[in-house]
Amino acid sequence: MDKSQNIIVSVGHCRTLGATIEKDGINFALWCPDAAEIDLLLFDDVNDDSPYIIHLTQNLFKSTYYWHVKVRGISNNQIYAYRITDAITGDNGVPSDSVVLNKVLIDPYAKRVLFPKDYKRFAPKDEKEQFRSCLKGAVVDIDNYDWGIDTFPHHSLDSTIIYEMHVKGFTKDKSSGLDKKIAGTYRGLIEKIPYLVELGITAVELMPIYQFDENDARPNMTNYWGYSPMAFFAPQESYSSDKSIEGPLNEFRDMVKALHRNGIEVILDVVYNHTSEGDDNGPTYCYKGFDKNGYYIINNGYHQNFSGCGNSLNANQPVVRNMILESLIFWHETMHVDGFRFDLASILSRDKNGAPMSDNSTLLSIDAISRLADAKLIAEPWDAGGLYQLGAISGSKWREWNGQFRDDVRSFMRGDPAMVKKFVLRVLGSPDIYNEHQVDPQKSINFITCHDGFTLNDLVTYADKHNFANGEHNNDGTNNNYSANYGFEGPTTDKNLNTLRLRMAKNFMTITMLSLGTPMICMGDEVLRTQKGNNNAYCQDNELSYLNWDLDSRQKEMFEFTKNLITLSRLGKIKHKAAPHHKLQKTLRNAKIQWHGCKPFQPDWSDMSHSVGFLYYYPKQEVYAYVFVNAYWEDLTVEIPCVPGHLDKCWYQFINTALGPGKDVNTYFMSTRFKAGQHLKIKKRSVVMLLCPST
Known part of the structure; x- marks a missing residue:
């Protein structure tokens, strides 16, 4: 930086943390209780090795735990970082070990993180080399964006x-x-919004987009998933085609605005349980340097690893809790994000010693804060330390990834014994888990697959994981997949086997859409995307993980099936004059239910049962629905029950996963008709749904 530049330094304030543009300069403020002296480093560019240094001493620029300084003579897009040069000394004369001296550190509140061309994950000891190769932040005018008439879609959960x-x-x-x-960027996603609209998607849940380090991986691998955040306020730079200082923020907002314009909400998968700094042997670029004992759960000087990633954020420390809340508010209010899915959310209920808190945790604060009142909140209700909180996350607003839905539906449909009762509970919104929330059955986020595990195609193609490409000798990834290959491991040219696998994929998609709760599908499942049996592709930044847009006939069939299923079950209206606004989800939520087996009113609840039928209806709705799920490996013949109170009415077939394209799903009351008492053959491993209008 030009030393002749007219830079004026004043004390500033700590009312807002981070770098804030104000009328009389840029205010810098941060939390660092144990530092005695700090340098604010101002760089000309991201590769600069000779920053302008503003030296801060605690007698002038520190208020209790907070450091603050206001600088005039610099402007928006200024690149900066910090360096602690001295620590406070305790009564025993020993300097604090909670800070790291002489390391360049990025601002925890940085809205933009920059990587130099010679970036090194572990800082060199040489000062100039460290300046040149370290991460840096940038001052950003976060209000310099025209949202136009952007509005939040605010879809109800049952839609x-x-x-x-x-x-x-x-x-x-x-x-x-x-x-x-633009391929692989926020801009690229905008170009493919018509695909999402055609499919019927109302909300995208984006895997982590907070700035992460793609080098945070095993040698010769890439951190592809991004579950290792470096900064909680900065969007991932590599996902932006615009590489200017403000580019990632504005391109992200362009994407949000475009999705909103098409009625699609944006939910971020957020990681507030750990950071990219890893364990005691990991790098120091921010939080470890400013206050290791404050930002992290530490025991006897060592990181506690409840995340499985080396460290655990001390989420219930007041300043860390406030950082999390301010981050969420920033993404909701400034970036117009509609909701958040919290990775390993249970860690946010652990205290400074790692013990679970019964109340007053950060999870409850997130639930209660008024500025997030209209945001969707979804928890992954467990952590890697064994804390499992499905049905027990603090706060009434929370929805939860229902891992029991995934496992029990997979197990029943595979043909495992003693699963029919559990299967029925999952279809009904898991009342055994959410018994305290019967008035709100949408607590459950129902999914069969997600990023972590087999794709839907691989779930019905592989009995075992095949993760050798990850370089861990196939030891990574879960072994509890509840998957099946139905006779042959991997892809096959056997036409009958491929037909069965496609049917099973349709079965899983059907059950996800028809069950009470909010359905989630994983990218590419609608077109049978494969990862070749890899159920832990966290490091596969290549074609194995990418969506292939060139579809064969089976993939096209699956797409059409999924699209029509979504229209039928949730979004569109069944096309009949008597039911112009019918939604099956609303019917099931308020339904009276009859249980059936191969004969009406004779369900088989035994351990050896692999099928169940149920009829549900709601007097205020215009449609009755009869569903029969045959997870048995043989065809079954069932006697169709009568429409309650209407002995003469006919049923119309709307779903039959054993049929081919054009017949497997329809949305009109012009399909195959059946009368009560008629016998219907239900093909092995298939799902059938019949509907009847009440008028």
């Missing part, structure tokens, strides 16, 4: 279809047809 997706993986494959400059 929501969540699509979990990876920003890069969605369009990076060359088959996307996008220019290389």
Whole structure:
């Protein structure tokens, strides 16, 4: 930086943390209780090795735990970082070990993180080399964006279809047809919004987009998933085609605005349980340097690893809790994000010693804060330390990834014994888990697959994981997949086997959409995307993880099936003059239910049962529904029950997963008709749904 530049320094304030543009300069403020002296480093560019240094002493620039300084003579886009040069000394004369001296550190509240061309994850000891190769932040005018008339869609949960997706993986494959400059970016996602609209998606759940380090991986691997945040206020730079200082923020907002314009909400998968700094042997670029004992759960000087990633954020420490809340508010209010899915949310209920808190945790604060009152909140209700809180997350607003839905539906449909009762509970919104929330059955986020595990195609193609490409000798990834290959491991040219696998994929999609709760599907499941049996592709930044847009006939059939199923079950209206506004989800939520087996009113609840039928109806709705699920490996013949109170009425077939394209799903009352008492053959491993209008 030009030393002749007219820089004026004043004390500033700590009312807002981070770098804030004000009328009389830029105010810098941060939490660092144990530092005695700090340097504010101002860089000309991201590769600068000779920053302008503003030296701060605690007698002038520190108020209790907070440091603050106001600088005139610099402007928006100024690149900066910090360095602690001295620590406070305790009564024993020993300097604090909670700070790290002489390391360049980025601002925890930085809205933009910059990587120099010679970036090194572990800082060199040489000062100039460290300046040149370290991470840096940038001052950003966060209000310099025109939202126009952007509005939040605010879909009700019983009308929501969540699509979990990876920003890069969605369009990076060359088959996307996008220019290389925008493939795999926020801009690229905008180009493919029509695809999401056609499918019927109402909310995208984006895998982590907070700035992370793609080098945070094993040698010769890439951190593809991004579950290792570096900064909680900065969007991932590599997902932006615009590499200017403000580019990632504005391109992200362009994406949000475009999705909103098409009625699609944006839910972020957020990681507030750990950071990219890893364990005691990991790098120091921010939180460890400013206050290791404050930001992290530490025991006897060592990191506690409840995340499985080396460290655990001390989420219930007041300043850390406030940082999390301010981060969420920033993304909701400034970036217009509609909701959040919290990775390993249970860690946010652990105290400074790692013990679970019964009340007053950060999870409850997130639930209660008024500025997030209209945001969707979804928890992954467990952590890697064994804390399992399904049905027990603090706060009434929370929805939860229902891992029991995934496991029990997989197990029943595979043909495992003693699963029919559990299967029925999952279809009904898991009342055994959410018994305290019967008035709100949408607590459950129902999913069969997600980023973590087999894809839907691989779930019905592989009995075992095949993760050798990850370089861990196939030891990574879960072994509890509840999957099946139905006779042959992996892809096959056997036409009958491929037909069965496609039917099973349709079965899982059908059950997800028809069950009480909010359905979530994983990117590519609608077109049978495969990872070749890899159930832990966290490091596969390549075609294995990308969505391939070139579809064969089976994939096209699955897409059409999924699209029509969404229309039928949740979004569109069944096309009949008597039921112009019918939604099956609303019917099931308020329904009276009859249970049936192969004969009406004779369900088989035994351990050896592999099928169940149920008829549900709600007097205020215009449609009756009869569903029969045959998870047995043989065909079954069932006697169709009568429409309650209407002995003469006919049933119309709307879903039959054993049928081919054009017949497996329809949305008109012009399909095959059946009368009460008639016998219907239900093909092995298939799902059938019949509907009847009440008028």
